[in-house]
Amino acid sequence: MVADAVRFRMKNEKWCLVTGASRGIGLAVAEKLAEDGYSLVLHAKQSREACENLAKRLRSSGTACRVLMFDVSNREEARAVLKADIEEHGAYYGVVSNAGVAADAPFPTMEANMWDKVLRTNLDSFYNVIHPCIMPMIQSHQGGRIVTVSSVSGVVGNRGQVNYSAAKAGIIGATKALALELAKRKITVNCVAPGVIETDMTADLPMTEVQKMIPLRRIGRPEEVAAAVSFLMSDDAGYITRQVINVNGGLV
Numbered sequence: 001m002v003a004d005a006v007r008f009r010m011k012n013e014k015w016c017l018v019t020g021a022s023r024g025i026g027l028a029v030a031e032k033l034a035e036d037g038y039s040l041v042l043h044a045k046q047s048r049e050a051c052e053n054l055a056k057r058l059r060s061s062g063t064a065c066r067v068l069m070f071d072v073s074n075r076e077e078a079r080a081v082l083k084a085d086i087e088e089h090g091a092y093y094g095v096v097s098n099a100g101v102a103a104d105a106p107f108p109t110m111e112a113n114m115w116d117k118v119l120r121t122n123l124d125s126f127y128n129v130i131h132p133c134i135m136p137m138i139q140s141h142q143g144g145r146i147v148t149v150s151s152v153s154g155v156v157g158n159r160g161q162v163n164y165s166a167a168k169a170g171i172i173g174a175t176k177a178l179a180l181e182l183a184k185r186k187i188t189v190n191c192v193a194p195g196v197i198e199t200d201m202t203a204d205l206p207m208t209e210v211q212k213m214i215p216l217r218r219i220g221r222p223e224e225v226a227a228a229v230s231f232l233m234s235d236d237a238g239y240i241t242r243q244v245i246n247v248n249g250g251l252v
Helices: 002-011 024-036 048-060 075-089 112-140 152-156 162-185 207-213 222-233
Strands: 015-018 039-044 065-069 094-097 144-149 187-194 244-247
Touching: 015 024, 024 039, 024 048, 024 094, 024 222, 039 048, 048 065, 065 075, 075 112, 094 112, 094 222, 112 144, 112 162, 144 162, 144 222, 152 162, 152 187, 152 244, 162 187, 162 244, 187 222, 222 244
Parallel strands: 015 039, 015 094, 039 065, 094 144, 144 187, 187 244
Antiparallel strands: none
16 A cells, blocks of 8 residues: 555656755755655755755655756856756746855945855845746646745844845845746745744854744744745645745744
8 A cells, every 4th residue: 555655646746846955944845845745856056965865765755856966056057957857857846946045244344255145146046046947837837836935034134144135035026026927827936934943054143042032932943934835835825926924933
C-alpha cells in the first residue's frame, strides 16, 4: 500500500521551484511542500551538498525533486539555468522566491557594496527568477502559484536596514503588480512577510530584548512561515491573490 501511494504521488506531479532551499525558511518551505505532495526543484547558490542531502531525504519519502545551482543576483546565469531546466522538464506550477541576504549598517555608514549586494540579491532576484518562469507557466494553461518572501522590514521599515527594507518593500510592490497581470491566467501571486524568525540571519540578534518588542513574546519558527506559504500554494487559496500575509507575532 505504501509503495502504491508513493507511485501514485510521483505520477501526479506539480513541480514547484523553491529558491534558497538549503537552509532556514527555504528549507522549511521545501519540507512542507513535499509533505503537501508537490514535486520540487530545490535551488541553492553554493550549498550543493546541503541541497543534495535534502533532495535525497525527500526522495526517500516519495517526493520527486532535483537540484539547481545558480546565483539569483546573476541575471544571465539564472535565466540560462532555469530556461534549460524548463525546456527539459516542463513548466513549473509554482515558484517560491525566497533566497535573500542582509548586510546591515546605519545608513550614513552603509557602503555602496552593501546596498548593491542586498538590492541585487533580494529585489533583482524577483525579475531574475520569476521572469524566465512566467511564459512557460502561462503557456501550460494549468494556472499556478507564485509566492514571494518579503519581511516585516519591507512593511514598516527597520533601523539599520535601509537597504534590506528598500528591497523587501520593492518585492511587495512587484508582487501586487504582477498579481494584477496574471490574474486572468489563473496564476495567483502573493507575498509572505516574516517577522523575526529563528534562522542564521537572526542568530546574532539580542533575542531577550527583541522578544520584548513582539506581542507574542517569542521568536517565530521557519515552519510557521512555511505553513503560510503552503496555504497560499494550495487549491484552497485559489481566490487569494495580490495579498501580503504577515507572519510576525503581532509586530505590525
